Amino acid sequence: MEPVFKKRVSKATILKLQRKNSFEQSMMLPAVVKGLGVTLRHFFNNVAGGERSEAVTVQYPEEKFPYPPRYRGLHRLMHREDGAVRCVACMCCPTACPAHCITIIPEETGNGNEKRPAVFEIDELRCIVCGLCVEACPCDAIRMDTGAHAHPSENRANAILNKIDLLKNATLNDKDPHSTAIQGGVPAWRDTNKTP
Amino acid sequence: MSDLIRLKIDGQELTCEKGVNVLEAAKQIGAPISYFCYHPGLSSPAVCRQCLVEVKGQPKLVPSCYTPVAENMEVLTQSEKVLTARQQMLEFTLANHPVDCPICDKAGECTLQKMYSEWDGSHSRIDMDKKHKPKVKDLGPHIVLDAERCILCTRCIRVCNEVAKDPQLTMAWRGDREQLTTSPGEQLDNPYSINTVDVCPVGALTSKDFRFSMRAWELYTTPSVCTGCATGCSDEIHHAKGEIHRLVPRENPDVNKFWMCDEGRFTYKEVRVRRVAVSQLKGQVASFKSAISTAAKGLLSLIDAKQMQLAGIVLNAQASNEDNYVLAKVARALGIENVYLAGRPDQPDFADDILRKSDRNPNTFGARAIGEWMGKPKTTAQLADDLNRGALKALWMLGDHIALDERAVGALDRLEVAIYQSPHENFISEHVSVLLPASGWAEIDGTVTNFKGITQRLRASVEPPGEARPHHELIAMVAAELGVAIEYPNTKSIFFEMSKTVPAFGHASFGREAPPIQLRFAGSRG
Amino acid sequence: MGILYLFLVPAIAFSALSAGLVFLFGIGLPWIATHSWGTWAMSIWFTALIKMALLLLGIVLPIASLLTWMERKQSAKMQDRIGPNRAAILGATMWGIPHFIADAVKMIMKEDFVPAKANKFLFSIAPLLAVVPVLVTFAIIPFGSDACTGQLFKVVTDTAACGETIPFQVARLDVGLLFYFAIASLAVYGTTLAGWASYNKWSLLGGLRASSQMMSYEVTMGLAILGAFLVFGTLEPSAIVVAQGPNPIHWGIVSQPLGAILFFTAAVAETKRTPFDLPEGESEVIGYFVEYSGMRFGVFFLAEFMEVIFLAAIMTTIFFGGWQVPGLYADGFHIFGNYNMAHGLVLFLQTAFWGMKIMFFCWFQLMIRWTLPRFRPDQLMRLGWKQLLPASLFNIVLTAAVVLWLESK
């Protein structure tokens, strides 16, 4: 096809092509009939039901679609072996968070870990579920592998999860309740073989 | 002339003064050299060996921080040998470093992090447990040591020895057990102790005041001036979300070099307490408008009665030059001749021969200069005297400290009108008829002049609370009701007018504009 | 299976309607009219009122709301989905049919929102301006042959010669279809005003698109149907139906195939449904009723579905023999032998069959709506002015020539 318009703009070339309308195309009707044929076939197949039905709809509350293993669900804060919060309030996650929805106020613990969050809040309404907080965490303290959705609530304040809520969420994933990562080491669930 | 030395660094020729070390010379041409233990304000012990460079004709690498420049020297800062040495030294330094950056307050402004990412970047090859040392060790009233993070650079020791002139820190043990500790029977409690935190290239020393309160990269920095005493150390206000988190010294060779006293750092704590947020008339909360018009009415009655000799203004050494100047200008226009100078009372035990001065006002020099431009300024003692004698009917005061005794303060009650513009509530604010909310030093733009006559710039970092606004705006509002139209688009215009009219400011400069910038973009302070 | 139910429901409704009408006009009203106090019963005003009420409340509104369900269900079937299946009455989901009730309840309960700077008066009457013309045009639709009063149980050979009759048509206007064009073109005010009164530039643009589209396609619509007028020689819908007769060979679709397609296309554009839904463009290009919510929006929605029904009715009337049943004459079936039937039964069958035809065309329009993608405005205009218009002119010339030739023979 010969372009009817051609212009070079910095590194790109703008081409405008004029598509030739064939008679059949401009008539439209044959194409309409063809399209109707397809939809009619599906329509009657589905109306007939049984074997011929092609519907694949999942009936949501009764049936559930299994989420992929890396589905980013509700956040949870991981526990240490003694049940204390794993988070050391390093503020990496609020720094990484593009939605500015994590609020942490650190406090001193007095034990060897020195620091932990006194307040840890995630505003699930603001969260865009990007998972950057999980990536940012150097301690494997925050994860999104609960497979749960943010709960519906009638009140904005209820959508802000605090430290206790987030620690409770840890039990939502019964397959992997505790982090096996050594504090300060590489999380066990990451591929450790490929360190350069 | 003979003091100038010519040398070559990385093939680039340069001249510099005799006695300068190679590290500084390299800085001149921007040749990057990594270093830990060297600090431009301290002596060089050359203990970290991080700054090694190659000098042609020398068999071994030399520490650039300790090697003075010599005529025709040829230095290589980026040779293969140097780079390897740098990387190996870093690996050595990091061998026992805990790398607990997530909980380390220095993270984000840590020299070790910076050097590692610039010069090393390799993975740890140590597969055994690291050496453990005390993690939380109390060194004194303001400082906590994490001995594991210490890289034994001795900067902190030198700060105590050379700046505070109080050898309170020392190294103990040897080898991988070497540890920083306080000298026997001592505590790190000298008045300059927090400078050790600033110089510490890592997060080994942390200030109890700032510890864990904010990550460094979240902070915004605004260059300003310490208002703790007449020295007026240049500082940076570090703030985030409308809250000041700490003050840190800013390099200024004329005033404070690299240092600042602990007391000065804590002045930020007073900024937000006991604030006057709304106007008051005789102790009752009133609307801003009515307060302004009441103030103006009180003065107007005196003007109508042609009794201006019974009116006075109080300039304050706590307020900026611009604020004082605008009040003085209005007073001149109204024909007020009684000018008093006020400020915090002297505190002789505060003075030392390092930085601190007994005069605890940032702007005594400026306020006096403006007072003298107006006429013959009287002292606070004379003000008390005049008040007690009943020689005054109206007084227009800038806050916040005015050293009046109880009797004189009581006399304020009897004045026809006492206008007091103050950021803080205090014993005077209860006795005045009109109290106007003013912005504090961290909330205004303006200049202060220190005891040497050096004018420096205060910059607004946080928003003032409530209805508070700068002194000069309040003055202009009252003046407008008195029929004295003064209007300035910004503080800069006041300054320029003042530098033309008041001789003492003839050579002063207003300073550059420096909008708050987040520390993560301001680069490492290490 | 659900879809069969879909046809069953209207068939029963139409049958009930026709049975009611047959009873009312054949026995009830004439009986009242015999009394001195009830002479009004057979007056043209009263019968028209009854017919209008039955037609609109008994047929058009229920079917229009049913169409909302049907559209969802049918599109689901076409797209391999399941569609609405949750709403239930006393536990009976009935293929999700109660969803249309749920929808209505939802619409009524919703906040009635008027934008702050909107013109409140125009904003409020715009939906009415959209819906009233559609309702009015139903007056000209014949939904059965004339009923001969008092002869329900006899065999009537010619309805025209049986004495007193009641037409199964609200208004028998000689201008017939011209009336339809006149009224239907008023609907453009509703859409344009809705766009303008919302104080929203996007809805204003939507309203402008709507008016330009409706005006362009009205031209084709009028011209396309002109051929049919030439063939049947009348503008009066009921006369057109009678002229077509019970033999499908004589139906309009046979003599006017091109006219039928052109008219159908243009009329679909008039209803502003996909592929011609650029004035609304629910999901992408914001349409003229974007500021409408709750029942105000519901009225627009309902108007659209009533237009669908009306289009089905007019297609049936002009091109598909209206209420005619193949082979069913006034006195019974005359196909593969003669079967005489009572007049009442014939009337009933005709109205019921009329209903089936209408449901078929509604279904067909939904098929089209869920099959074709939307046009671009330039394509829309090109199709309207450069293709449909010349084609309809050609159709007129051709028809006129053929008619002239046939007459001259």
Ligand code: SF4
């Ligand atoms: S998932 Fe993304 S948006 Fe949500 S909290 Fe984590 S970083 Fe923030």
Ligand code: SF4
């Ligand atoms: S990144 Fe991890 S350790 Fe750091 S504050 Fe967030 S959850 Fe806590």
Ligand code: SF4
């Ligand atoms: S001193 Fe620096 S490298 Fe060491 S833990 Fe702190 S931030 Fe990390």
Ligand code: SF4
């Ligand atoms: S505490 Fe900091 S400044 Fe002091 S020796 Fe250790 S690393 Fe250096």
Ligand code: FES
């Ligand atoms: S900086 Fe030169 S040896 Fe440490």
